[in-house]
Amino acid sequence: MSKPEIAKLGHFGLVSTDLEKSLWFFKEILGLEETEERDGVHYLRAWGDFEHHTLTIRQGDEAKLDHIAWRTKKPEDVEGFAKILEESGTPVTWNEEGIEAGQGKAFRFQMPSGHTLEIYYEMEKTLADPKSRSVLKNQSHKSWARGVSPRRIDHVNLLSSLPANELADFLMDKLGFQMRECVQAPDGSLVGAWLSVTALVHDIAISHDPNAASTNEVHHISYWLDNAQDLLRAADILKENGIHFVGPGKHGISQAMYIYAIDPGSGVRVEIFTNGYLIFEPDWEPIVWTLDEMDVGFTYWGDQTDTKTENNPTIKA
Template sequence: MENIRYELLPEIAKLGHVALETTDLEKSLWFFEEVVGLEKTTTKDGVHYLRAWGDFEHHTLSIQEGPVARVHHIAWKAKRREDVRNFAVLLRKADVEVQEVKAGTEAGQGDAIRFQLPSGHNFEIYFDMEKPPAADPKRKSVLKNQTYKAWRKGISPRRIDHVNIGTNTDPAVLLDFLQEKLGFKMREYLKTPDDKVGAAWLSVTNLVHDIAVMAQPELPTSHEIHHLSYWSDNAQDILRAADILAENGITFTGPGKHGISQAMYLYVIDPGSGVRLELFSNGYLIFEPDWEPVEWKAEEMAVGFTFWGEQAGLSEQDRKTIPAGEPLKSAKKV
């Protein structure tokens, strides 16, 4: 029998965290801790590290004050420790500038790498991350498979879910990079009248999307973020979230149901940074290894974006984004 030789390509396991910079730290912490109900793991060097009650890793959101509101980076957990190094090798061979991040630079995190997408979005890949228990017994769940008590305060989503990034350039190069260099799989996409991909939903997990990419010429830069998303268990949780936001005098879009992803949604903007948060539930999972991406046409997007409920994307607030990167540092684009 002929010997079979193969090498494992580096892989991403899941979305890890979003590093947010805000111009009003007090408002952002009030929003994410008290209204949304995220739990604070620790504060180090002016950075506040938060996670949802069902998140196991040290943090899924970090917040610090900065001169401008932006997402400093979006982080992804590798499947294996050696994948961090192997991704660095793969990216450098593709002429992508890779920055090594030493363990401890972010609280709770081991060695990592940072780099830019062809659009200028800043990504990070890590493997090692502490999974600390709840330090305060009053916050700790009695369940051994759950970090914190659910519903302790605020909206109380279970876990981080996905990010949605935007670009004002042709997204083809960006989408190729995500698939060919980072291993994302196309799940659903929008085909524009000129036969280009105008939006795409991709994942490395069984979720419909761990990341979405929107191409919008009117965006201020090529490296924007439309929203980050946290997951709740069911549709009633989203309705409860709407009540809590209304009680706090915060306006929002939704609730509604997407056609793409089939998920319940509600959009709300952090009053400190201006970043949009999507509260997300239901939807479907993909287990088929031979999944064929679902194509949507422009004339179908009234259903694709909003199957029912308040139509998102109509108001100026719905279209607002903040930067999630910077002009490319690499010598040339991929």
């Protein structure tokens, strides 16, 4: 059997302490579509997402991302990854088909940092209901129905009190991610790492902060918009609706534009994201930034986050 491979980021499993507020934020303000609600779990996606869902939200006692799901390239890759992980001492927990609506057999496991990931292949490519279905055969829902209206899921950024290289090494060794860009401390450890299995600069990033609340926090989840102007429109919408956010600005790393908005229900930070570059070179050498280049690297221009963790509570993943 050939080496198993990850095809793409699949979805986020969000637990909110205020489901109603989170649904208002993700559906009315961000503008995601609801595919269905089952057993108290709301299955959402953006208008250009093809899979049944890219975000689930349910009520819980503690806000957290209870899993971050990755789709494999082939059906047999799910078993393949389970074998690799178990053989190297990482236990996995299986979920039968249909436990998560629309999804086939899948398993979850914890990274050494404690972050919970899920691996799956089978997922329904649900059609939108006729009223909201796009007239385009290559698009699920009509765009621009409500709110910010991003096109699709983009990436996740994990925050940890562990050095970023520890998490990155696991992702590269066990799951086949490639390092695309990173920020190196004088001691050689990584403060930030951007990795992908696709042409995107990152499907997943790791942020290290020695003052992070734990080893397994989530810095943000992210959805993609096609145009920078759409991001400015998003800022207007967020401000009019009382959503706290940072940005807009442009990263040097990834060259992408960002707004960081906080879901008032769960407290999860959502990066509204656009532009940037794609990597098609097969021999890409990671771009290594040093801390004294961060005036260009992190915020190329624009509004900058208050990076003090104590001012920016995060949720676990």
